[in-house]
Amino acid sequence: MAKKKNTEEPTAKPAGGLFAYAPAPESSAAAGDIATSYGHFIGGEFVDSSGSEALKTVNPATEQVLAEFAQGTDEDVDRAVAAARKAFADWSALPGSERGKYLFRIARIIQERSRELAVLESIDNGKPIRETRDFDIPTVAAWFFYYAGWADKLDYAGFGPNPRPLGVAGQVIPWNFPLMMLAWKIAPALATGNTVVLKPAETTPLTALRFAEICRQAGLPKGVVNIVTGDGRTGAALTAHPDVNKVAFTGSTPVGRAIAKQLAGSRKKLSLELGGKAANIVFDDAPIDQAVEGIVNGIFFNQGHVCCAGSRLLVQESIQDELLDALKRRMATLRVGDPLDKNTDIGAINSAAQLARITELTDAGEAEGAERWSPDCELPGTGFWFKPTLFTGVSQAHRIAQEEIFGPVLSVLTFRTPAEAVDKANNTPYGLSAGIWTEKGSRILWTASRLKAGVVWANTFNKFDPTSPFGGYKESGYGREGGRHGLEAYLDV
Amino acid sequence: MSTVAANAPGVAGSGLQDVAASEASLRRFLHGLPGVDQVGLEARAAALGTRSIKTTAKAYAIDLAISMIDLTTLEGADTVGKVRALCAKGRTPDPTDPTTPRVAAICVYPDMVATAKAALRGTDIQVASVATAFPAGRAALPVKLADTADAVAAGADEIDMVIDRGAFLSGRYFDVFHEIVAVKEACKRPDGTSAHLKVIFETGELQTYDNVRRVSWLAMLAGADFIKTSTGKVAVNATPPVTLLMLEAVRDFKAQTGVQVGVKPAGGIKTTKDAMKYLVMVNETLGDDWLTPHWFRFGASSLLNDLLMQRQKLTTGRYSGPDYVTVD
């Protein structure tokens, strides 16, 4: 890893002051062997694409190419769907308890290989190792554990006796939580007796391909899980495929809208988890230090690449100055840099394209008159980076208050009364999540009952659990993932 | 009646000078402080605990931690011999390595102050004495003041007083406030200087984080030079979340009044790993201003040897063992 030996004097004082943390890098070798090129995983085997087009996945922190992978063709998708269809009969006929045991095995192997997966995810995505290690991978394992337990309990899930699976599920997932999104899709689909064809995002295919190996270790019957890589063209071929019974998509609202149109008139069941522009509402009696932590976690977690990110801070006018001072002081301690350093809080932006979009929207914010602030922090020379950024003086009319930035950028608005807070929070086509900060319980519940959002966090933010349903109102999509409710998306009910 | 302004220079002009003017105003102020969300506070402390401190940073932090220790013996069985041995340990923590820093202070009962003072002559190691009927604090005020004055007269540089937790828990904030003010007064020496006053809250008995925030402000308003978590004599002593909350309190107090107050977690901090977590909290909550023994201390005894073993590991590359550090 570190080629040059650390030669600074014993009490080196870079940027941070007296107590500066020496680099604490996780070894990239722990990611295991990464092949130079990958095909698809179809019918239990790694196979070459029928086409010749290959895409590259890069480490966004270094811009180095990690591997090539296949651009899935219509024919590849066809083979994968056929493999899934072939596997469906036996898989859906298996007793639920046996299906569950496969999923328990997968969960256990994920736990066993968690370090490897955490490092691989960090390299491919750019997110800090601290998050993949402490959040992404444990959540992945938990998701499989939870749905493993449902496989033989579907009669008790409230969908009537003996609910039936749908068939072949076509699943398209985004790049922000690659393996976690895979788990959210595959675990409930398999538990309910469906077979799947999953397409990972074109910038982050590696952990999905590693997951294919885990399926083999678990002895999962061939064809139950198929992974086809590629960009949006492959995804469109999958969602359009006539032998797919269920489409599950997580990603942007425009693509979700296009899929919904594409499926109009078909018998395919559809669930969509799309964009958001969550309001994080801070009342004047909030537990202030914890609110600051929640705001920071709400928008800077995963570089802000979170559909439910608290990207609009709605703060009561009477505490605006105090809160913003505290927030800026806290933002100044965020450590931006090498995702593999165990002390990094904010890693790399996932791709050049995403960085360009964030830059474009923040430039627009300045042009429209909002005031921009970022802490002093040095960004690495190579790779894709963006400083944690705060916009004050934002109004509802500004683009940065309306459009999903999907980056570490927080827009601050103010309100005077609870009713105004709710009005402003709801004044968006999105409705995925929201946050409420107040010490007063009845105000939490009053506010929550009026928010048009699928998840409302009170005195916390960005919390996820396999037992807890997640999904949006309005243009943030429909259907729920997680919990008992998450089964419904994969059952013929 | 003494007011805040008289005891905490800097508080005047901060808008806080009338806070302790009456029982009612003090209560209103303390109850008006922002609440503390337990889950959020504990999550933040736990997150800071995952920082990975390596190589140069670790070497710096180990030496800093050693220099911040109030090396403590507070046993009924303490003797002159025991205290002298502890002082020797404080002066020369690692006889095999003279580059090892000295500890900040030796902390003893009042009747051992003179012994410690003599044993530490010629060093800048402070003598801290517990006082005010430590650890329970269940004595009449004149007894507590006499206890304090005794220790100061014997040469104590620092006084670690305990608050009346019973009074605090029953809402008699004014009594707690004035007791601190009175003890502060008793810390004065004939030459006009004063022993440094550390105020121990026994946070394990106060139980809620809201109480910890309130008592921190109460003590700072009353003129505490340091706020300290625990006596080390109850089931729950210093914890990372309680300490983090107190760090936030001194940060906010300085922002509002300009007065800097120190923090001392005590009890239960036994390993280098523990100490690193506390230093990370100081670093990321308060920064350089507090990263010195003047403003941050560890109340500990067994911590020192673990730090020394880790220090030896960094210099030699081998893991050390308990036979290679002195037991005093």
Added chain:
Amino acid sequence: MSDTTYARLDVLKTYKLYVGGKFPRSESGRVYEVTDAKGEWLANAPLGTRKDARDAVLAARAAVKGWSGTTAYNRGQVLYRVAEMLQGRREQFAAEVSAAEGIGPKKAAALVDAAIDRWIWYAGWTDKVAQIAGGANPVAGPFFNLSTPEPTGVVGIVAPQAGYGHSLLGLVSVIAPAIATGNTVVVAAAADAPLPALSLGEVLATSDVPGGVVNIISGRTADIAPTLASHQDVNALDLTGAIAADGPGAARALEAAAADTLKRVVRPELDPFAQDWTNAPGTDRLLSFLETKTVWHPMGI
């Protein structure tokens, strides 16, 4: 020397109670003979007493706070770990079940497999039971109203004494649902077939199950069960094995004794000898040892 032709002598296991995560001998210092279906001696089992039951209740009570305080997810992981450990000792248990119930090795092995799968069934329930047994209540007013199930506390269990698969599968079928929801248990093992139960203690001890969560006592149920039924620090009583052990009158007396402190009671089947423990368990037992707590909170600015 190595070609001497004597048969190697087996090392026999000393069976012990399982109480508070430790393996004590009975406080009585006595044992009783355990025989197979043909009356052949198998082992000596500790003759547990009222005092052993008392110690076990103390251990179970001490474990309630920690066990009920762990997350449901964590309890599920622990129960799954029990299945993993049991899988690794499948052959041993098959032999013990075969001897205990007088059935062939193949059937016995199938019963062990079923016992492993039963742990998994309940491992999956830990984080789902609140989702089927609790929920939001649409009260007519500006209130948030939510009901959630909580464990009842210490459960005394008279283990199955009869029926197909009772010695291990039946035992697991009564222990697992009680602890899945966060209760702790004191089990009076099948008096005539205690060896699988005592060996299960060894599995539990190596499965991340905290000490005291499951306590297993062998001996005369007529000594142990009344102690549990009348004990004021026991919250619930599962009388599954009571009729088979000591007759309907004894079961009635135990239920009556339990009524003094209003223990929650699960009654035995009327014909426990006809019971087939391989039948699907459902959720009855899982829901038997729960208290429903409903929280009201106003909604307003």
